[in-house]
Amino acid sequence: MRMNEQKSCILIVDDEQQIRRLLKVTLQAHQYAIHEASTGEEGLQQASLICPDLIILDLGLPDITGMEVLQRMRSWSSVPIIVLTAKDQEEDKITALDSGADDYVTKPFAMGELVARIRVALRHATQSINDPILRIGELVIDLAQRIVELNGERIKLTPTEYDLLRILAINAGKVVTQRQLLQQVWGDHHNPSDSHYVRVYIGHLRKKLEEDSTQPQWIVTEPGVGYRLLSPD
Structure with a gap:
């Protein structure tokens, strides 16, 4: 030091x-x-x-x-x-x-x-949140253009999938609860029983990001709590 x-x-x-x-x-x-x-x-x-x-x-x-x-x-x-x-x-x-x-x-x-x-x-x-480009390993998210690339290839996401990934990426390395994801993606009109929406869309994201969606390396589940986008140090 x-x-x-x-x-x-x-x-x-x-x-x-x-x-x-x-x-x-x-x-x-x-x-x-x-x-x-x-x-x-x-x-x-x-x-x-x-x-x-x-x-x-x-x-x-x-x-x-x-x-x-x-x-x-x-x-x-x-x-x-x-x-x-x-x-x-x-x-x-x-x-x-x-x-x-x-x-x-x-x-x-x-x-x-x-x-x-x-x-x-x-x-x-x-960290500054003013940078419009998020880089997490080989995952790159252009927040201004709403463009996602993984290993140099463009990943097509629906608006909901993109919003979920954006929140996880902004908080890369930190756990985000299902409640927080519901609030930030679906807004004030959601209710606790809507948590299955999160699981469904996380499943969609994994199919598009993971080599093997059954053994995720990017989006991991924190059992009973929420999800964490892994951030390589």
Whole structure:
């Protein structure tokens, strides 16, 4: 690291000391500056004082819930937030993402997976959305012309397919919930029972983008939560 480069600052909000210690040691080894909080209120106070570049937030806190911390944070800050959730708590993941979390990692988690999620979230926080051309590996999307190319070949998409792909591509590497896709593609007139529309159109997209639509490499399913367009680092 060059002397004039600043370390990204990460705030860890988790009541389990062992997890905080593991995260601190690992993330410091990846050149991140680390701050810690063991309660929700302490996390909110620390966030306002140090203005971190990213927050890792456990949803199971002893004083106030992680969900309340998330909602209060989002009332005044757009800092990237990655939540830690327990296994098989899909509804918590969906609620957190719909409430403004940038991503989630399920306990027990692999540190490599968490570090990758951190890189994606930090990249999204700093990237410009003014560039009309999105490039994700060999996938190129011209937002101005609504043109999609994969491996140099034009891909013909219906308007709905294109809108779904555009949202996934803008959020490349991040999970997008079915609720978010319904809201952004079908608008305010959708209802929760319309989620089958998302599955149908994702299936159409996979047939056009994937070499084998039964083993997708581009658009992967986050079971019970939503979809993620993979973003090669």
